Amino acid sequence: xxxxxxxxxxxxxxxxxxxxxxxxxxxxIGQLARHCGIQKAHFYYYFPDGKQQILQxxxxxxxxYFLERVYSIAYEKDxxxxxxYERVVAKLEKVxxxxxxxxxxxxxxxxxxxxxDFAFIKPVWKAxxxxxxxxxxxxxxxxxxxxKARQQAEYFLQDIEGGLILSQLYEDNRFVRAAFERGAxxxxxxxx
Amino acid sequence: xxxxxxxxxxxxxxxxxxxxxxxxxxxxIGQLARHCGIQKAHFYYYFPDGKQQILQxxxxxxxxYFLERVYSIAYEKDxxxxxxYERVVAKLEKVxxxxxxxxxxxxxxxxxxxxxDFAFIKPVWKAxxxxxxxxxxxxxxxxxxxxKARQQAEYFLQDIEGGLILSQLYEDNRFVRAAFERGAxxxxxxxx
DNA sequence: GTCTATAGCGAGATAGAC
DNA sequence: GTCTATCTCGCTATAGAC
Numbered sequence: 001x002x003x004x005x006x007x008x009x010x011x012x013x014x015x016x017x018x019x020x021x022x023x024x025x026x027x028x029i030g031q032l033a034r035h036c037g038i039q040k041a042h043f044y045y046y047f048p049d050g051k052q053q054i055l056q057x058x059x060x061x062x063x064x065y066f067l068e069r070v071y072s073i074a075y076e077k078d079x080x081x082x083x084x085y086e087r088v089v090a091k092l093e094k095v096x097x098x099x100x101x102x103x104x105x106x107x108x109x110x111x112x113x114x115x116x117d118f119a120f121i122k123p124v125w126k127a128x129x130x131x132x133x134x135x136x137x138x139x140x141x142x143x144x145x146x147x148k149a150r151q152q153a154e155y156f157l158q159d160i161e162g163g164l165i166l167s168q169l170y171e172d173n174r175f176v177r178a179a180f181e182r183g184a185x186x187x188x189x190x191x192x
Numbered sequence: 193x194x195x196x197x198x199x200x201x202x203x204x205x206x207x208x209x210x211x212x213x214x215x216x217x218x219x220x221i222g223q224l225a226r227h228c229g230i231q232k233a234h235f236y237y238y239f240p241d242g243k244q245q246i247l248q249x250x251x252x253x254x255x256x257y258f259l260e261r262v263y264s265i266a267y268e269k270d271x272x273x274x275x276x277y278e279r280v281v282a283k284l285e286k287v288x289x290x291x292x293x294x295x296x297x298x299x300x301x302x303x304x305x306x307x308x309d310f311a312f313i314k315p316v317w318k319a320x321x322x323x324x325x326x327x328x329x330x331x332x333x334x335x336x337x338x339x340k341a342r343q344q345a346e347y348f349l350q351d352i353e354g355g356l357i358l359s360q361l362y363e364d365n366r367f368v369r370a371a372f373e374r375g376a377x378x379x380x381x382x383x384x
Numbered sequence: 385g386t387c388t389a390t391a392g393c394g395a396g397a398t399a400g401a402c
Numbered sequence: 403g404t405c406t407a408t409c410t411c412g413c414t415a416t417a418g419a420c
Contacts, residue, residue, distance in 0.1 A: 005386080021306045025217035028413060039387060044415070051414070100306050109361050110299045114213045114292050125361055154358070155374075158367055162354025166346070169301050169317055175350055182347075197404080220395060231405060236397070243396070 008046055008057075011036050015058045020101030023111050024055055055108070056121060062104055063128045070095065071135035081139040082187050088135070089180045092160070097173050102164040105129075132157050136183075144190050156183045200238055203228050207250045212293030215303050216247055247300070248313060254296055255320045262287065263327035273331040274379050280327070281372045284352070289365050294356040297321075324349050328375075336382050348375045 014035045018027045029051055033040040047053040070091045074084055096103055105128050112118040113125070136153035137146070144152055159179035166175040206227045210219045221243055225232040239245040262283045266276055288295055297320050304310040305317070328345035329338070336344055351371035358367040 023215075023217065023303045025215065026303075026307060029415090030413075040414090041388080041416080042386065045385075102302070106357050107302045109357055110294070110302050111215045111218075113360050115218060122361070129358065129361065154367070155370065158354035158358055158371070159351060160354070161357050162350035162352070165298050165301055165353050166321065166350055168305050169314070169321065175346070178347065179350070221397085222395075232396090233398080233406080234404065237403075 006036055006038060009061075011046060012058055012061050015054055016062060016104060017099070017101075019055070019058060020099070020104040020107065024108060025111070029054075052117070055118075056124065059105065059108065059121060059124045059128075063124060063131065066095075066128065067131050071131050074135035074138050081142055082184075085136075085139050085184065085187065088139070089183065093173075093176070093180065096160070096164060097167070097176060100168075102168050103161060106161045106164060129157060140186060143187055148190070152183075152186050156186075159183070198228050198230060201253075203238060204250055204253050207246055208254060208296060209291070209293075211247070211250060212291070212296040212299065216300060217303070221246075244309070247310075248316065251297065251300065251313060251316045251320075255316060255323065258287075258320065259323050263323050266327035266330050273334055274376075277328075277331050277376065277379065280331070281375065285365075285368070285372065288352070288356060289359070289368060292360075294360050295353060298353045298356060321349060332378060335379055340382070344375075344378050348378075351375070 011032075015027075015032055018032060018035060029043050030040045032054070033043055043054070044050070047057070070088060073088050073091065076084060101107065105125055108121070109125050112121065133150065133153045136156050137149040140149035140152045143149070156179070159182060160176060163175035163177075163179040167173050203224075207219075207224055210224060210227060221235050222232045224246070225235055235246070236242070239249070262280060265280050265283065268276060293299065297317060300313070301317050304313065325342065325345045328348050329341040332341035332344045335341070348371070351374060352368060355367035355369075355371040359365050
């Protein structure tokens with residue numbers, strides 16, 4: 001009933017945009033509030049524990065998004081692994097290369113992973129990576145067997161995250177696309 | 193003759209440590225000064241243009257270090273490409289996996305590349321990447337030919353940078369080591 | 385639920401004595 | 403070349419009126 005000006009999911013969406021482009025420390029609560037059209041102080045109504053709580057909820061919502069909207073594709077029935085791979089990759093391309101900022105998870109890992117104040121975020125980062133590895137390994141498993149499939153899945157994510165660094169620096173998506181291509185090759189020419 | 197308390201190279205060394213672990217925005221000039229044993233205000237004697245100048249000089253010194261101490265190995269005479277590859281990789285392992293913080297260049301790219309105030313840093317980042325690609329391509333060239341060699345070199349750097357993200361998150365160097373291994377494989381089993 | 389006002393702190397940066 | 407003192411600003415966060 002209460003006619004809220006803006007909902008929490010909407011706030012989280014704006015926060016994702018800003019954190020993804022600018023990083024955590026360079027994004028102030030004031031700037032966040034301006035983009036949401038609310039007062040700075042009103043942020044503490046939605047997030048009583050302050051800025052760190054915003055980050056945590058943002059990252060959790062990103063993890064959930066990938067799980068439900070991207071990696072879930074890998075577990076659908078009645079389609080070949082290769083077909084599902086192509087659809088997962090198409091979705092990844094849209095999400096990671098759309099807009100500026102690449103992968104919020106990777107960005108925040110490199111920015112914050114060695115700062116003790118943010119150790120409580122580690123489980124979220126790890127869960128996000130693990131979700132991706134499991135989904136890709138599930139696709140590779142019929143072709144490579146479970147052990148090789150997991151290795152290939154780890155390598156796939158690593159390749160994409162590295163590609164995002166270069167693609168953002170050079171403003172050229174070919175590095176990430178090359179990783180997608182290498183991921184597809186693993187279906188047709190499994191190594192030894 | 194003037195007995196300086198600390199030299200500029202020493203300051204840059206301390207700054208590399210802190211920026212590498214904590215990132216740019218999370219590292220304050222006060223903290224930097226404390227680690228150097230000098231007064232905060234005295235930083236403006238060495239770096240009149242402030243914090244951004246510190247970052248610029250730090251990154252330039254890192255680029256020079258890699259060029260002179262790491263990638264120069266690739267151009268030495270009288271050794272096989274594979275032998276030189278192994279020595280380059282050994283050096284990379286020491287530099288990138290020693291201490292905390294991974295690759296300062298990659299960290300700062302993801303933290304700052306979309307912030308207009310830091311656009312002037314882009315040439316330094318690109319030069320650093322280009323140095324690495326050229327050196328590796330030089331090693332792969334005899335085996336792969338110049339076009340494939342450059343592709344493989346780009347992929348090598350991308351793989352390592354991605355591996356650094358995962359290795360730092362999981363505190364497990366195997367992701368980076370796997371990239372080194374894949375880089376070596378390219379000498380023995382060139383793709384098609 | 386929404387706003388204003390402001391506390392309290394630490395940041396980057398400057399001036400000037402010695 | 404080194405240091406102290408200080409300015410100014412923007413940040414996170416809180417209190418409390420409406």
